[in-house]
Amino acid sequence: xxxxxxxxxxxxxxxxxxxxxxxxxxxxxxxxxxxxxxxxxxxxxxxxxxxxxxxxxxxxxxxxxxxxxxxxxxxxxxxxxxxxxxxxxxxxxxx
Amino acid sequence: xxxxxxxxxxxxxxxxxxxxxxxxxxxxxxxxxxxxxxxxxxxxxxxxxxxxxxxxxxxxxxxxxxxxxxxxxxxxxxxxxxxxxxxxxxxxxxxxxxxxxxxxxxxxxxxxxxxxxxxxxxxxxxxxxxxxxxxxxxxxxxxxxxxxxxxxxxxxxxxxxxxxxxxxxxxxxxxxxxxxxxxxxxxxxxxxxxxxxxxxxxxxxxxxxxxxxxxxxxxxxxxxxxxxxxxxxxxxxxxxxxxxxxxxxxxxxxxxxxxxxxxxxxxxxxxxxxxxxxxxxxxxxxxxxxxxxxxxxxxxxxxxxxxxxxxxxxxxxxxxxxxxxxxxxxxxxxxxxxxxxxxxxxxxxxxxxxxxxxxxxxxxxxxxxxxxxxxxxxxxxxxxxxxxxxxxxxxxxxxxxxxxxxxxxxxxxxxxxxxxxxxxxxxxxxxxxxxxxxxxxxxxxxxxxxxxxxxxxxxxxxxxxxxxxxxxxxxxxxxxx
Numbered sequence: 001x002x003x004x005x006x007x008x009x010x011x012x013x014x015x016x017x018x019x020x021x022x023x024x025x026x027x028x029x030x031x032x033x034x035x036x037x038x039x040x041x042x043x044x045x046x047x048x049x050x051x052x053x054x055x056x057x058x059x060x061x062x063x064x065x066x067x068x069x070x071x072x073x074x075x076x077x078x079x080x081x082x083x084x085x086x087x088x089x090x091x092x093x094x095x
Numbered sequence: 096x097x098x099x100x101x102x103x104x105x106x107x108x109x110x111x112x113x114x115x116x117x118x119x120x121x122x123x124x125x126x127x128x129x130x131x132x133x134x135x136x137x138x139x140x141x142x143x144x145x146x147x148x149x150x151x152x153x154x155x156x157x158x159x160x161x162x163x164x165x166x167x168x169x170x171x172x173x174x175x176x177x178x179x180x181x182x183x184x185x186x187x188x189x190x191x192x193x194x195x196x197x198x199x200x201x202x203x204x205x206x207x208x209x210x211x212x213x214x215x216x217x218x219x220x221x222x223x224x225x226x227x228x229x230x231x232x233x234x235x236x237x238x239x240x241x242x243x244x245x246x247x248x249x250x251x252x253x254x255x256x257x258x259x260x261x262x263x264x265x266x267x268x269x270x271x272x273x274x275x276x277x278x279x280x281x282x283x284x285x286x287x288x289x290x291x292x293x294x295x296x297x298x299x300x301x302x303x304x305x306x307x308x309x310x311x312x313x314x315x316x317x318x319x320x321x322x323x324x325x326x327x328x329x330x331x332x333x334x335x336x337x338x339x340x341x342x343x344x345x346x347x348x349x350x351x352x353x354x355x356x357x358x359x360x361x362x363x364x365x366x367x368x369x370x371x372x373x374x375x376x377x378x379x380x381x382x383x384x385x386x387x388x389x390x391x392x393x394x395x396x397x398x399x400x401x402x403x404x405x406x407x408x409x410x411x412x413x414x415x416x417x418x419x420x421x422x423x424x425x426x427x428x429x430x431x432x433x434x435x436x437x438x439x440x441x442x443x444x445x446x447x448x449x450x451x452x453x454x455x456x457x458x459x460x461x462x463x464x465x466x467x468x469x470x471x472x473x474x475x476x477x478x479x480x481x482x483x484x485x486x487x488x489x490x491x492x493x494x495x496x497x498x499x500x501x502x503x504x505x506x507x508x509x510x511x512x513x514x515x516x517x518x519x520x521x522x523x524x525x526x527x528x529x530x531x532x533x534x535x536x537x538x539x540x541x542x543x544x545x546x547x548x549x550x551x552x553x554x555x556x557x558x559x560x561x562x563x564x565x566x567x568x569x570x571x572x573x574x575x576x
Contacts, residue, residue: 014368016179053172053194053373059381062150065114068121070133077131086130087240090181093227 003032100299100337102330103307104265105257108272109250110282111223111290112155118222118249119146119189119377126288130228130242138247140184146376148173152249153196153380155281156220157390159251160197162275162397163215167387171196173220173377176369181241182225190252192371195219196380202275203399204267213268214256223248251281257296257307262326266319269293274398278423286317293322297329298343308333309343313357315350325350329357401426409439418447424461431468437475445471449492465499466492474502484563487511514560517569520553523561524569527552538574546570 008027012019019027073086082089117124120137136144160167174192200215225246227239253272259265273291276282284291298310313329316322333343348357396404398420405416420426425446432442450471454461474491477483483491483506494505506512514520527549528535538545553566 010368014177014370051193054375054378056378059170059379061147061378062153063121063147065116065149065151066121067116067123068135070122070135071139073129073131073134076134076139082238084238084240086132087228087242088131088181089238090241091239092229092237093181093239 003028003035007031099301100330100334101302101304102260102262102326103257103298103300103310104259104262104326105296105310106253106255106259106265106268107294107296108253108255108269109223109292109294110159110253110272110276110284111292112152112249112251113280113282114149114151114155114249116149117247118149118152118220119247122247124248125244128244130240131244133244134246138184139243140186140246146189146374148377148380149249152220153382154390155249155279156196156218156251157382157387158279158394159253159276159281160200160218161387161391161394162279163197163200163202163218163253163272165197165200165215165218167382168194168196168198169382169384170194171380171382173374174371175374176221176371178369180224181239182227182243182246184225184243184246188222188224189374189377190221190371191219193373196382202268202271204264204271206264206267211264213258213264216254216256218251218253221250221252222246223250257298257310262323265295265326266322269319269322271398274421274423278395278398280395286319289317292317295322295326295329297326297333299330299333299337309345311343311345311357312347313350314347314360317352321350321352324355325357328355332357398423398426405429405439409433411439411443415440415443415447419443422461428461428468432472432475435468435472437472438479441475441478442471445475445492449489453496464496466495467499470495470499470501477502477506481513481562482506483511483513484559486559486563487513510560512560513562514557517565520557520561520565521569521573523553523556524549524566524573527556528573535574546574549574 005024005028008019008024008031012024012027077083077086077088080088111124112118114124116122117138120135122133122135122138125133137146157167171191172194173189175187176190176192177187179186195217197218198216200218201212202215203210203212205211223245225241225243227241229239255268259268273284276291277284282290286292293316295313295316296310297313298308300306300308311329311333313325316325329348336343347360349360350357401420402413402416405411405419406413411419418425419429429439429442429446432446433439450461450464450466454464457464474483474488474495477491478485478488483502487506490509490511491502491505494500494509495502498505531549531552534545534548538549549570550563550566553570554561554563557566
């Protein structure tokens with residue numbers, strides 16, 4: 001299995017990362033090595049084994065539908081890089 | 096043009112659940128609050144915050160699954176759906192991908208050619224995103240604003256099979272699904288407030304072709320009328336494309352209610368690579384068969400069962416029953432009248448007639464009006480025992496509507512008691528016959544139409560209080576003498 005530079009570019013775009021050309025080259029080599037390492041798992045016989053979604057053997061961690069206090073809006077806005085009128089201000093998004 | 100092609104429609108409906116709190120935290124789900132006043136580290140997506148599943152959401156999902164004939168999965172897991180958008184603070188939406196909570200259901204709808212079964216692929220639980228506000232005015236032109244009150248609000252996504260073949264079938268399915276979630280009490284089904292949102296997957300194919308055509312996903316349709324418009328526009332657009340030698344591309348299109356058209360959302364292909372994986376923060380959900388049966392036993396009577404009961408047990412015409420069940424509150428009101436002893440058809444007539452008209456005029460719901468089921472039944476009993484005539488009942492009803500007073504009180508204070516005593520009525524009849532010799536001669540020479548004149552005169556003389564049946568009977572007898 002060979003990771004191409006185009007695949008690295010695609011993943012970078014999905015992750016909103018800007019990579020330089022040397023970065024991309026290095027990433028392709030690194031990712032290739034990682035996948036090759038993980039690929040040894042593919043040699044195992046996993047027929048009849050239920051896919052593992054969680055490593056912890058437990059289920060049904062619920063909470064009751066009861067209100068708990070929310071944060072003060074001023075405290076929330078204090079953490080926002082930009083805010084206006086109690087909202088987070090972000091660069092214009094058009095659908 | 097579209098008659099050359101068959102339309103194929105599948106629907107994805109997002110149903111907002113009526114819980115007190117969000118799906119993974121204790122913040123309120125209340126609609127219309129000041130922006131960002133219902134947020135906490137979990138729904139803001141702050142680092143280190145851990146989501147914990149609201150058990151009510153699971154219960155509501157099981158209810159919705161059972162009511163739509165789904166199988167409830169014994170084991171179900173949450174997944175992360177990864178994408179970047181400013182209304183999604185974590186950079187992923189917690190949803191279900193593999194192993195959703197409900198699978199393989201169906202709804203039956205009525206079509207012109209009879210009953211049709213529409214498949215439901217799956218129902219899964221997920222969190223809603225926040226809300227983006229696009230400000231107006233000079234200063235705001237370059238910015239958008241994010242309100243995260245809605246972030247993490249619980250949703251069910253109900254995915255249908257591509258089984259619908261017309262906009263009307265799609266609407267019938269949606270109306271029934273909406274009615275069911277409202278009856279279950281899991282959602283208010285409010286389209287304007289976005290509690291019931293629909294995306295439509297629409298494709299066309301030449302008649303007889305077994306393979307599906309390429310589909311377009313239409314978003315942003317928030318009324319039943321728009322759904323019809325959007326689907327019809329899309330069929331037209333795709334037909335023209337194909338006729339002109341082009342081909343349909345798979346994309347997401349936005350419905351624009353103002354123009355009645357759909358437009359491409361400049362689909363970035365890779366934006367659909369969501370890289371789902373199991374959410375490590377949330378453990379699997381396991382639902383025992385005993386739990387499923389417990390929820391099933393507690394399900395309320397569903398719309399179709401109610402319709403069936405109103406028709407077969409209470410003897411209502413299908414049309415009446417359909418209107419009564421259309422709104423749960425009205426169906427409940429009717430049931431309450433019947434329980435209080437009303438004759439079903441009479442109660443239905445008043446509810447669908449005078450009461451509905453007054454409710455429409457006043458623009459209020461049946462639960463907000465002063466005429467309670469007990470009051471209405473009280474009046475119906477006075478019609479039944481001949482205390483008042485149907486005509487007098489209309490006067491009583493209007494007074495009752497205004498004041499919320501009992502029928503008996505109104506009958507006394509307005510002096511509306513119907514005179515059924517034949518002695519008193521006979522006096523009126525004799526007097527009217529004596530006073531109108533010309534009309535009597537006319538009637539006797541064969542003009543039976545003039546009979547109504549005598550009835551009118553007697554009713555007038557009795558100030559409208561004579562029992563019309565008795566009047567008719569006595570007039571016939573006296574005029575025949």
